[in-house]
Amino acid sequence: MNPLKIAIATDHGAFHHKEALKEHLLAQGYDVVDFGCFDESSVDYPDTIYPAAVAVSNKEVDAGIIFCGTGIGASIVANKVKGIRCALIHSVWLAQVTKEHNNSNMIAMGGRVVDIPTALECADMWLKTSFSQEERHQNRIDKMMVLED
Ligand code: RB5
Numbered sequence: 717m718n719p720l721k722i723a724i725a726t727d728h729g730a731f732h733h734k735e736a737l738k739e740h741l742l743a744q745g746y747d748v749v750d751f752g753c754f755d756e757s758s759v760d761y762p763d764t765i766y767p768a769a770v771a772v773s774n775k776e777v778d779a780g781i782i783f784c785g786t787g788i789g790a791s792i793v794a795n796k797v798k799g800i801r802c803a804l805i806h807s808v809w810l811a812q813v814t815k816e817h818n819n820s821n822m823i824a825m826g827g828r829v830v831d832i833p834t835a836l837e838c839a840d841m842w843l844k845t846s847f848s849q850e851e852r853h854q855n856r857i858d859k860m861m862v863l864e865d
Contacts, residue, residue, distance in 0.1 A: 720843070723777040725751035725768035727761035729785025730827025733835050737781060740836050746843075749777055761789045769797040772821050780822035781839050787826035794822050798864055801857070806830050811842040819847035819857055 722741055726734040731753060741748050751768040753759045761784040772780040772794075780802070784790040787804045794802035802822035803814035806829050814820045823842050825835050847853070 720779065721747040721749060721777040722843075723749045723751060723768040723771045723780040724782065725764040725780070726753060726783035726790070726827070727759050727764060727785070728753060728756050729761075730783030730825070731756045733783050733825070733827045733830075733832055736832045737836060737839055740839070747777075762793045765790045765793040766797065769794040769800050769802070769822065773797045773799040779843070781842075782822060782824045783827050783835075784824070785826055785828045787824040787829060791824035794824060799861075801860070805838055805842075806834075808834075808837050808841045811838040812845050815842050815845040816848040817853050817856075819853070 724734055724737055738748050738750055749771060752764045765782050768780050768782055771777045782790045782794060791802045791804040794800050800822055801818055801820045802824055803810065803818060803820040804824045805811050805814060806825065811823065814823065825838060
């Protein structure tokens with residue numbers, strides 16, 4: 717099986733988190749598509765986050781992990797894209813339950829909220845966790861996703 721392909725993106729508020737995550741994922745054998753930003757210069761988060769979310773929605777990548785200073789702006793932008801279920805998280809437990817219950821296809825974290833080791837732990841937990849497949853959760857996801865139409 718091909719390695720999972722992960723989109724990553726941030727604004728300046730979490731540039732070092734994104735760089736650390738990239739190195740961490742590559743070291744584990746994931747394919748990584750980096751949508752920026754590529755230095756600490758100020759950038760508007762929709763400019764980097766939206767293309768990453770579109771790549772997830774179009775299935776050019778398997779999943780997306782995004783950042784901004786708080787994670788809030790990044791998650792709002794991602795959730796504007798059809799097909800995206802982006803969870804704003806700040807703990808390993810949230811990383812686990814959002815995959816099990818929401819089958820989230822993206823997670824967002826805040827570089828000013830979680831430190832880099834926590835962000836990497838959250839990413840690992842989310843990537844290794846599977847959707848529960850429980851009917852009640854699938855029904856809730858189905859009800860959520862028709863709201864897009
Ligand atoms: C940028 O300073 C900051 O507003 C942004 O990273 C994010 O926190 C927005 O939600």
